[in-house]
Each structure stands twice: as structure tokens, then as C-alpha cells.
Amino acid sequence: MDLIKLGLKEAADLLKKREISSVELTKACMDRINSRNERLNAFVTITEDKALEMAQRSDKRLKEGNARLIEGVPLGMKDLFCTEGVLTTACSHILDGFVPPYESTVSANLWKAGGVLVGKTNMDEFAMGSSNETSYYGPVRNPWDESRTCGGSSGGSAAAVADYMCMGATGSDTGGSIRQPSAFAGIVGMKPTYGRCSRYGMVAFASSLDQAGAMCRNVEDTALMLRAMSGFDPMDSTSVDMPIENYDQNLDKLTLKGLRIGLPKEYFIKELDPEVKAIVDAAVARFTKEGAEVVEVSLPHTKYAVPVYYIIAPAEATSNLARYDGMRFGLRIEGENLADTYRKSRSKGFGWEVKRRIMIGNYTLSSGYYDAYYTKAQRVRALIAKDFADAFTQCDVIFTPTTPTPAFKLGEKISDPIQMFLNDVFTTGASLAGLPGISVPAGMVGGMPVGIQILGKPFAEQHLLQVAWAHEKMTAFAALDVKAA
Amino acid sequence: MSTIDIDLVARLADLSRLEFSEAEKKTLQGEIGRILDFISVLEEVNTDGVSPMSSTMSAETTRAREDVVTEEDKRDAYLKIAPASEMGFYVVPRVVE
Amino acid sequence: MLRQDYELVVGLEVHAQVSTQSKLFSGSSTAFGAEPNTQTCPIDLGMPGVLPVLNDKVVEAAVRTGLALNAHINKTSVFARKNYFYPDLPKGYQISQYDLPIVEHGRMTVDLEDGSSKEIGITRIHIEEDAGKSVHDIGDEKVSHVDLNRAGVPLMEIVSEPDIRTAEEAGAYVKKLRAILRFLEVCDGNMEQGSMRCDANVSVRKRGETKFGTRTEIKNLNSIRNIVRAIEYEAERQVEAIENGEKIYQETRLWDAGKNITRSMRGKENAHDYRYFPDPDLLPLRLKEDDIEAWKKTLPELPDQLKDRFMRDYSLNNYDAAVLSGSRESARFFEAALEGGRDPKLVANWIMVELFGALNKSGKDITESPVSPAQLGQLVGLIEKNTISGKIAKTVFEEMLQSSADPEEIVKAKGLVQITDTGAIEKAIDDIMAANADQVADFRSGNERVYGWFVGQVMKATQGKANPAMLNDLLRKKLQG
Numbered sequence A: 001m002d003l004i005k006l007g008l009k010e011a012a013d014l015l016k017k018r019e020i021s022s023v024e025l026t027k028a029c030m031d032r033i034n035s036r037n038e039r040l041n042a043f044v045t046i047t048e049d050k051a052l053e054m055a056q057r058s059d060k061r062l063k064e065g066n067a068r069l070i071e072g073v074p075l076g077m078k079d080l081f082c083t084e085g086v087l088t089t090a091c092s093h094i095l096d097g098f099v100p101p102y103e104s105t106v107s108a109n110l111w112k113a114g115g116v117l118v119g120k121t122n123m124d125e126f127a128m129g130s131s132n133e134t135s136y137y138g139p140v141r142n143p144w145d146e147s148r149t150c151g152g153s154s155g156g157s158a159a160a161v162a163d164y165m166c167m168g169a170t171g172s173d174t175g176g177s178i179r180q181p182s183a184f185a186g187i188v189g190m191k192p193t194y195g196r197c198s199r200y201g202m203v204a205f206a207s208s209l210d211q212a213g214a215m216c217r218n219v220e221d222t223a224l225m226l227r228a229m230s231g232f233d234p235m236d237s238t239s240v241d242m243p244i245e246n247y248d249q250n251l252d253k254l255t256l257k258g259l260r261i262g263l264p265k266e267y268f269i270k271e272l273d274p275e276v277k278a279i280v281d282a283a284v285a286r287f288t289k290e291g292a293e294v295v296e297v298s299l300p301h302t303k304y305a306v307p308v309y310y311i312i313a314p315a316e317a318t319s320n321l322a323r324y325d326g327m328r329f330g331l332r333i334e335g336e337n338l339a340d341t342y343r344k345s346r347s348k349g350f351g352w353e354v355k356r357r358i359m360i361g362n363y364t365l366s367s368g369y370y371d372a373y374y375t376k377a378q379r380v381r382a383l384i385a386k387d388f389a390d391a392f393t394q395c396d397v398i399f400t401p402t403t404p405t406p407a408f409k410l411g412e413k414i415s416d417p418i419q420m421f422l423n424d425v426f427t428t429g430a431s432l433a434g435l436p437g438i439s440v441p442a443g444m445v446g447g448m449p450v451g452i453q454i455l456g457k458p459f460a461e462q463h464l465l466q467v468a469w470a471h472e473k474m475t476a477f478a479a480l481d482v483k484a485a
Numbered sequence B: 001m002s003t004i005d006i007d008l009v010a011r012l013a014d015l016s017r018l019e020f021s022e023a024e025k026k027t028l029q030g031e032i033g034r035i036l037d038f039i040s041v042l043e044e045v046n047t048d049g050v051s052p053m054s055s056t057m058s059a060e061t062t063r064a065r066e067d068v069v070t071e072e073d074k075r076d077a078y079l080k081i082a083p084a085s086e087m088g089f090y091v092v093p094r095v096v097e
Numbered sequence C: 001m002l003r004q005d006y007e008l009v010v011g012l013e014v015h016a017q018v019s020t021q022s023k024l025f026s027g028s029s030t031a032f033g034a035e036p037n038t039q040t041c042p043i044d045l046g047m048p049g050v051l052p053v054l055n056d057k058v059v060e061a062a063v064r065t066g067l068a069l070n071a072h073i074n075k076t077s078v079f080a081r082k083n084y085f086y087p088d089l090p091k092g093y094q095i096s097q098y099d100l101p102i103v104e105h106g107r108m109t110v111d112l113e114d115g116s117s118k119e120i121g122i123t124r125i126h127i128e129e130d131a132g133k134s135v136h137d138i139g140d141e142k143v144s145h146v147d148l149n150r151a152g153v154p155l156m157e158i159v160s161e162p163d164i165r166t167a168e169e170a171g172a173y174v175k176k177l178r179a180i181l182r183f184l185e186v187c188d189g190n191m192e193q194g195s196m197r198c199d200a201n202v203s204v205r206k207r208g209e210t211k212f213g214t215r216t217e218i219k220n221l222n223s224i225r226n227i228v229r230a231i232e233y234e235a236e237r238q239v240e241a242i243e244n245g246e247k248i249y250q251e252t253r254l255w256d257a258g259k260n261i262t263r264s265m266r267g268k269e270n271a272h273d274y275r276y277f278p279d280p281d282l283l284p285l286r287l288k289e290d291d292i293e294a295w296k297k298t299l300p301e302l303p304d305q306l307k308d309r310f311m312r313d314y315s316l317n318n319y320d321a322a323v324l325s326g327s328r329e330s331a332r333f334f335e336a337a338l339e340g341g342r343d344p345k346l347v348a349n350w351i352m353v354e355l356f357g358a359l360n361k362s363g364k365d366i367t368e369s370p371v372s373p374a375q376l377g378q379l380v381g382l383i384e385k386n387t388i389s390g391k392i393a394k395t396v397f398e399e400m401l402q403s404s405a406d407p408e409e410i411v412k413a414k415g416l417v418q419i420t421d422t423g424a425i426e427k428a429i430d431d432i433m434a435a436n437a438d439q440v441a442d443f444r445s446g447n448e449r450v451y452g453w454f455v456g457q458v459m460k461a462t463q464g465k466a467n468p469a470m471l472n473d474l475l476r477k478k479l480q481g
Ligand SMILES: [Mg+2]
Pocket: C013, C157
């Protein structure tokens, strides 16, 4: 048995049956990480000792018959989530040496369910980027082709999961940061509805958009992990007090006959790679063969989603990043006086992309420009949300490509911010509307995986997972296999 | 093509507590200009009568907690990760009033 | 006094700490006087990823204060971030309320010493968090020390309209506001401990001018006395500057209580751009009508209602009624002293003149009065029954302040009971007249001034205990022959 290739659910079942132990599973993952991470740069912190300790405790519980939902399963944690006693930097130099004295709710939930932390995954600095090239610790390489990006900002999590370094990993999605890297890595990644997962202890990028989610190698694993990590949190005023269903238990309880699949005409644009389009068409065809219906829907404000996103996200980020001032934690570069210390610490601590977004955010929030940019963007955001609400009166789910192209080459877009932004064209709309979305592997183009995105109504996570699971059953794409290295 | 003058770049840098070389300021001037161009497409959208949406949950009310002390003193743990502290205080460059 | 041809215009911003156990957005304690930084948590410290959750007690306090100030309660209010860098502001922004505060459009009446009243508008009340404290005078002079215990402490900022026209009005406004907050038990009003702080926006203009002059904002006013003095000083300064042809700059000035001056806070950055925007970590605060109604029912009898009742039931004048209703303790003291049907005006006078005078001198609060309300009532009763004279009563009161003894005991022990026995008084008069035939003749020849000398002699002879009215009666009769 190749332990590292076990899915999360499969591994949890074998652990419960005590056919394998958490320590041997964790060691297998560690071996994989230790042999592969130097090339892929998926992890920025490897927590080998802690992982083995947690695995031993899980084995004890398993032995005693006290196993919890995902007892003993090795997981990666995006470096955005604060982990008590474990270095957390959001891949920024400004959080140099920051060891949080508190735990994020999402990670705490996973530990409470029995998860084992193998390490912190690489990401774009403060989640600002779509290629993982803004990380202070260098880019992640795509396990399918190391000259290519593995997407961003949750690129490290995508690579770690695709490359069998762990059974699942957390991601965070502000404008597509779970879905896009999942598509680029050939895995499943789900961003639930805004408010489903607590944001407490997740380093903030853009507070009205940030949402944690799960990244795994198949739909059932994703459902199980999401179930373990989400839920109401009194520490987050925007967390929703709504019960979490047993997502992984109900995957087969959907009839495809009569399922209305919306195809938004504005998403099938000229920039869309024809081969990518063919993959979406093929996925839709699988469903219609089973009796699903296709509805053409319109999301008329689609082309404004990326511009709206690039006003709102930097504005919120500017304010969220003001706390990195060198006074109470993180990097301080002493200057000649207080103002100088602020400037030196922040200028040395933040990378270029982050600094540029701080500047843009301060521009659009400053007096004289606020209404023209920020308020205007919030109004258009309302129109975008309304587009989706209208579309969902005509369909049950919306199918789109996750990205316009497969993973691009490292270095290809990093010097052109607009080109980089356009990579988010299919994912930002749902983020602005707060809707759940899942990216599932749907085919290959030029040897690289391609994903389709399925969007649903607010809090329809269960439904989305059922549709995604049905797709997986109809294809050979569950766990698109990385050529074993 | 939107252009922003270099003084505005300097003022934004000041608001941001960031410092840039002259060359970096020039680069930013260009990049910010292009991004402003890119986002200015919103001008063409008619938003008359549309309320600004600050959160997808803004129709709800913020939750409130009970007035109870739940935190204990963990000063040492917090000061341990501070760049400078003494006598229980955070030490910062002198604040002039 | 400000020159007659100038008018003063003042608006006040009062920051009142809401009396709570925990902070506005975290579960840290708000207790006063703790060791530095022992009452902080990751939320107060602005650590990465942590989030604010609103304290419901503060919402209730703000609404009840709004109701007490006859204000409009906004069913929807919004928390906004005010962005600026400062070492005592951990997040780099203060969570406050900006264009949609919880309370707007209130008013309050203040009572002035000349017996008049004046209405002052309340622009708004908003909820916000306090910042920490920087200490500049310990250790290396190149550094400051920051204590974040106060960071996140809940405040109500109560902003007045620029309706205030004299320093006295400003003092009366703050006193009245403090009384209301204390009656509501939403703020302890302790200015020395910083639980109530005041900034004054001050400008002057020529009388008859309708436009406001350029205003300065004075900070650091930590007592009512300082508020009055600072406004007086600043008004004079501005008039003098204008008369000298100088320009008034819109600026922040600090009150220096040691030197009795305001001074410009130089070195502060130019114009602030706070880049306010709705805090995405907090949803709008939406209030339910039912909750507002329920809170309305919890409002206690407030100073104005008490004052009206004192005027109506006890026939006190406006000013006396206002002073006695100015705190729950003084109102309670007054009404307790009335027990047994004492004359309210006499009781009011004794409290306001003698008791307040004595307490003031010893720096004590009415709750620490050595004389109980019942004892003061007894003393007034002795005067009413003619047992002692008003003059003797003052001696008895002095003794009461010292020993906290009952007035009746003091009167008895010292034999201070008034002589109301006409025989005894007559005898004393006869003795004195007999011994001073010359003076009697002098009086009878028309020298009225000698009369006073006789009164003094009789009082001396009776050790001051003769009932003054009786003495007067008998003496005149006898002298006139
Ligand atoms: Mg103010």
C-alpha cells in the first residue's frame, strides 16, 4: 500500500480500523515532504516533531476507541492561519519570527477533529497574488511542470496536496485563491459561502471577501475536511450561526435529472482558451446525458468584477496591514525616530506587490477619491451580487471554467499586474457575491490539468459537493495523478 | 491613460508609512496609473439608486457578546514576541507631542 | 471677562468611558489601575487575524444615554475604521462610528447661577474604542513606553452643538452631563481617572457676526475647573490675536494646567486624512424597537425630572432645585433630611451653604459627610421649634462636623437651649439697666444707637441663649419705660 496516495477519507477509515497507524502515515508524508519540498517549495515550515507528537496522541485515541472525525490524518496548513507556538508569517518578511500565542478557529477545529499538522504551506505574501511569486520565501513550483506556477495565493497547499505530501490542506480564497491553484494542480478546492468558516486567527487580507476552504484530491475528502473545519464561531462577528451538514455522508443523494445548469454567456469570452472551453463543454455534456438541463444565463456585470475587486480588496488590505508597524510583534528596523522606524520596518518588511496594493488602497480611500472609487465599487458589487441572485432563479448551479488557461509559466505575468489580475476573471465575481464555489479537475490541456468551477446559491455547500461528486463519478478525474516522482 | 503626479505618489507613501527611492516612485507612478485606468471602467456603470454593499451579510445585524471578562493576564507571552519591552511596557521610539 | 464686543462660541466633545467589566470588542478587563499591559489580549494588541465582537452592554448604555438626552436613536448604525498610525493605537485604526452614529439630535438644559436656564443641542453620540497610553518620562529619553490596558476600553463620544456662549455654560454643561451619566449608571464620571475627558472647540467672533470664527480644539481638560479656565484663557487669547491683526489657525492646542495657558501642539502632522470606511469585520448594528422600549423603561428619575419635582413639591427656586438634583446623592440627602416635615427651603439652605461649604473645605464628597441627613433634619427642627437660634445652630453644626454627634445631645450637653422664659430674660434686662443708668438716659434722650449695645450686653449675660425675638420685644418695652 502506498500510504501517501491514500485519500483523507480512506486514510481516516483505515486508521479507525487500525490497519495503519497515524505515526506511520505521518512519517510517510514526512518522507515525501523531505524528498520533494526542496524542488516544489510547497511548505515554508515543516513541523516534523509536532506532527509526530500529534500522530502519537492520535494513535493513542485510536487505540482507546476515542477516534474523532479525521483522527490521525496529516494535513497542511496555509501559512495564513495562526498556529499557536508554530511560526506563522503569511509568507511576509514583516512577520519575521512571529510565533502566535493563539490559534485560528479553523485550525483549532481541525485539531479538535484529530488532524495532524505536517507544516505551513507557502502562499503569496498576505495572499496577494495569483502565482505564489510574491511569497517572501520564493515561488511554489507546479508538480506537473516545475517551470510553471501552481497558482496562488494558496499555491503551496495545492502543490502539497497534488504531490501527496499530505491528505488535505487549508486554503483561503479572497478572489479565487483556493479555486485557481486547485485547478492548476489538478485537485479539488472549495471556497464555501462567506461566513461558513470562521476568519478568527486567519491573517486578514480583505475582510469582506476572505474565506477559508478545503483542498483535497477528491470530492469526498473535500466534503469531509470542510465539515471538520467550518462552523459558527462567536469570535467572528461575520460567522454564520447555521448548522453544518455531514457533507461527506450525503454525496450520492442527488438526482441529476432536471438539474438546471446555468452557463453564463459573459464567461465564454475571447480570452478563453478553446481547449479549456472544450473541457467545460464536455463536463456539461456528461450531466445532460444524465438528464440535466442547460440554461443560458446572463451575469451582465461580469466584466466589472475584477476592477471592483481591485478597488475593494486593496482598500480593506491597506487598513488591515496598518498593524504591521514594528511596535508589538514582527520585524522592526530601527530608524532615527518614530516615523522613520515605521517607514523602514514597513518598507523592508513588505514586498513590492503588497506595497503597491497598500498605496492603491490609500488612494481609493483618501478624501476626494473615496466616493469615485470605493463607494462606486461597493455599488457595482451590489449589482454583481444581484446578477447572481437573478441567475439563480433560473438555474440550480452555474458551471464556468475556473481559469482562462492552464497554469502559466513562472515569470510570465509577474511584471504585468493587469495580466495577473485577469487570471482571476472567473473567480472574483462569486467572491464579491459571497457565494460558494468549487473547482474540480475536468481534463488536461497540453499536459496540464484544467478545472471547472461550479458555483451555487448561498449556503448550498452540500448541493455543490453533490454535483461535484457526481461529476467525479462520471469521469476518470478523481485525483488527477501526478506522475510519481 | 490616467496619470498621477509624483507628489501624489509621495503623499500616498507618507499615508502608507512606506519609503521609496526616486526610481521606485517612478515605477509606482506608472503602475498605479495603469491600474487606475483599469479600474476606471466602472465609471460607465449606471449605479443610480444602488446602495453600496460593504458585506454580503450587511442585511443582518452585528452580533453582540455579553459583558464578561474572559481573558486572563498573559502579558509575558505577549511581550515575549515584542521587538522591545521593559518593565511590562512596550518600548517604542519616542513619541513627540 | 471677555470684551463686550466679542462673543464666544464653544462646542464640547466629551469622551465618557462606559462602565463595563470587559472591553468594547474583547473579553479583557477594564478595571482601573492595573499593572501595565496586564489587561490585554490579542484583539486589543492588534495581532494578525483576530477580530472584534461587540459588547452588548455598551449598546444599551449608548441608547439609554440617547434617550435621557431626548435624542433620536438610529435603528441602524455602522462601525467605521478611522485610520492613523500611533504607537498606542495597535491596529493602526480606531473602530468608531462615522456617518451613521447610534444617537443623533439630542438636547440638554443647563441651569446657571443667575437662575436662568439654557438649552444646548447634542449633535451625536457614537461608540468607539479608547487607545492605549504612552509614557514619556521613564528610562531612556529616546524612547516612550506604551501601556495598552486602555486600548479597546469602551467610550461614548458625546458631541455638543456649538451652542455654548460662556465658560460658565461649558462648566454647567459638563457637570449636568456627568450627573445624567451617573444617574444612568453608564459612566462613573471620574475625570481624574480619565473615565470622562473633554475636548473644547473654541472660537470667537464680533457680536452681531453670523459666521463662526476659526476654531481651535483644546485637549487635555481633565476637570471642570480646567475646562472653564482653558476656555476663558483661549477666548482672551483669540480676541487679543484678532485685535492685533493676527490670524487664528485651526489647530489642536493643549491645556497646560500648571501654567494656565493653552499651547499649540507643534510637530503634529498637517491635515489628517483618516480614510474612514465601514469596518468589514463588523456588520451594521441594527436595533429592535422592543429593545429600545425595554431600555426606556429602565430609565431612572433624571436630574431634570427631579428638579421639576423639587420646584413643584418643595417650592425651591430653579437654581437651588438644580443644585440639589445635580447628583443622586445630594438629592437623596435632601429628601432624607426633610423627613418629619421640615421646612424644605431651610433644609436646602443648610445643605447648600453650610454642609457643601464644609465638605468643600475638607475635600469630601456628600457620601462621606460626617453629618447624616437625619441629623441635619434634627438641627433644622431645633431651629424651627425655637429650641436654638440660627446663630447657635451654626455652633452646634460645627460640633456635629467634628464629632458626628446628634444636635440634640450637643445642645443638651453644652446647655445651648434657648431661653424662652420671659422672666429670665426680663431679669437680665433689669440687671443691666440698673447697672448702666447713663446709657438708659442716653437712649431715652433719643440716641437709638445705644440699643444695639444693650442687645449685646443681654446676650452676653445669657451666654447667647436668649431668644432673639423675645429679647427684642422686652428690651424695647423696658427701655422706652
Ligand atoms: Mg473627536
